[in-house]
Amino acid sequence: MSNSILDQVTLGYQLVWNESRELCAVQLFVGTRGSQDIDVPHLLAGLAARWSGKAPSLLLSPLSPILLSELLDRAPADAPRIEVNQAWLHDAQTNQRVHRAHQRGLHLVWRGEPGQRPSKALAPCFERTMVSLTAEEALNALRSSRTWIVGPRHKTRGFAVGAGRSNL
Secondary structure: OOHHHHOOEEEEEEEEEOOOOOEEEEEEEEEEOOOOOOOHHHHHHHHHHHOOOOOOEEEEEEOOHHHHHHHHHHOOOOOOEEEEEHHHOOOHHHHHHHHHHHHOOOOEEEEOOOOOOOOOOOHHHOOEEEOOOOHHHHHHHHHHHHHHHHOOEEEEOOEEEEOOEOOO
16 A cells, blocks of 8 residues: 555554454454545555455454445445444434445445344345344353253252263
C-alpha cells in the first residue's frame, strides 16, 4: 500500500482461532485518522495485493459507522469479510446498505453485545455471526457441557460415580 493510503488509516489486528485451536482468520481493525474520508477501493486493492492465498481469511472490522458505510457501498464481492456492528444498525439507511451489499455478494459478519442477536429482517444478510454470551448464558452453557462430558452422575457411599468409573 502506498504511503498515501497508510496516512489515512490506523490498523490493528487480532488473530482468530477456531474450536480446534487452529488459526482460521485475522481480524483487521481499520480506523480513519481524524475525520477524513478514505479511498476504500485503494485500501482494498492494497490489501488484496499483499494478502497471500495461503494466509488465513481476513475480516475487516471498521471502527466507525462512516467507514462501515463506505465499505458496504464500495467494496466488491471479492473483498474480505466485513464486520457489521449491531450498534450501527439503528437507522434505515445502514440497513439498506447491508441489504444491497449482501445482494452484491459481500460476505458480512454480524457482531453484537452479549445477549444480542441479529434481527430476523437482517439475519439472512450475514454469512456468520459473532455472538457474545451473557453471564447467565455462559453459566448455562458450562452446566450443559459438564453434563454432556461427564454424563449423568449419581452418588454411592458419599462418592461421586459417573460413566462406569468409581472414585473409591
